[in-house]
Amino acid sequence: MSESPALLVQGVRKCFGRSLIIDGAELQVDAGQRCALIGPNGAGKSTLFNLVSGRQRSDAGRILLHGQDITRASPQAINRLGLARSFQLSSLFPRLSALDNVRCALLWQLGYRYAFWRRLGRLPELARRARAVLERVGLAQHAQVPAAALSYAHQRTLELAVTIAGDASVILLDEPTAGMNRAESMAMVALIREVSAGKTLLMVEHDMQVVFDLAERIAVMDNGRVIACDSAAGIRANARVQQLYLNRSVHGA
Incomplete structure (x- = not known):
């Protein structure tokens, strides 16, 4: 079949x-x-x-x-x-850093649920995975920059990072x-081609x-x-x- x-x-x-x-x-x-x-x-x-x-x-x-x-x-x-998707208009958390935006996208996949008493900084595996995603899309050096402070092109790249973070097929x-x-x-075409390989x-x-x-x-x-x-x-x-x-x-x- x-x-x-x-x-x-x-x-x-x-x-x-x-x-x-x-x-x-x-x-x-x-x-x-x-x-x-x-x-x-x-x-x-x-x-x-x-x-x-x-x-x-x-x-x-x-x-x-x-x-x-x-x-x-x-x-x-x-x-x-x-299945994961991006949007025409930004769906980022503008006040959160690039790293925290990706960490939020990874929470469910790693078995965590949203809870107001849990600090993201105390989840080392979450941070490691998020940094790896930022490294993959070329934003590692902007990890601590608030999403709103990134250039437009970098915001679009961060959108892509959030989309692929959960390893959707x-x-x-x-x-x-x-x-x-x-x-x-x-540059975005080359990046999309790379991160979508095999998907x-x-x-x-x-x-x-x-x-x-x-x-x-x-x-x-x-x-x-x-x-x-x-x-x-x-x-x-x-x-x-x-x-x-x-x-x-x-x-x-």
């Missing part, structure tokens, strides 16, 4: 009032694959991310993580099953290079150079549906995709 896809979205629908946002979306991401989700603004990409990660509930359809139905699961339960990244200049974007990656990204540099498969959304899912070469050659979204960016990428 073949291995189940890492992530499988089947006939998912989502309405907000009378507005149909996701209209029978279908998507398969195989284990170890890097897939980018692209499409014009309003296509439903962020909503689909929210459905997959449990932040919102679909009205119909199924979502499977490694063959297990997570359609109605809570975000916490989905995370414990091996499936990683969702929502516009990881948004707001970065070209040099920062290319499954699904990302929303508008920078087409980042998409073509990083993704092995590209899924294109329009009006709440996935209208194409192919290799980079296949997407480049898809006339419907070019007309809808890529236009000259395909040829200039």
Whole structure:
């Protein structure tokens, strides 16, 4: 029997009032694959991310993580099953240091629960693991800097560190290079490629150079549906995709 896809979205629908946002979306991401989700603004990409990660509930359809139905699961339960995500807007604790942000992300995995009487500084294994994560993403020298005091690029890197801290097998990244200049974007691409090695990656990204540099498969959304899912070469050659979204960016990428 073949291995189940890492992530499988089947006939998912989502309405907000009378507005149909996701209209029978279908998507398969195989284990170890890097897939980018692209499409014009309003296509439903962020909503689909929210459905997959449990932040919102679909009205119909199924979502499977490694063959297990997570359609109605809570975000916490989905995370414990091996899926982690980042967000478009910062989800960091701005007053906490970079180290403490990562330590908070590691608490549950190491068997600790949030408790007001427990001092993080008295958990040496937690600190060791958090420092190792910061070292991996190149932020070790900023371990004691409050998240709010970091540069924008370093804040985005810390977001990535928090996302990968729990060693999830499936990683969702929502516009990881948004707001970065070209040099920062290319550095982030290299870092994502390194930390996602051997894992499954699904990302929303508008920078087409980042998409073509990083993704092995590209899924294109329009009006709440996935209208194409192919290799980079296949997407480049898809006339419907070019007309809808890529236009000259395909040829200039």
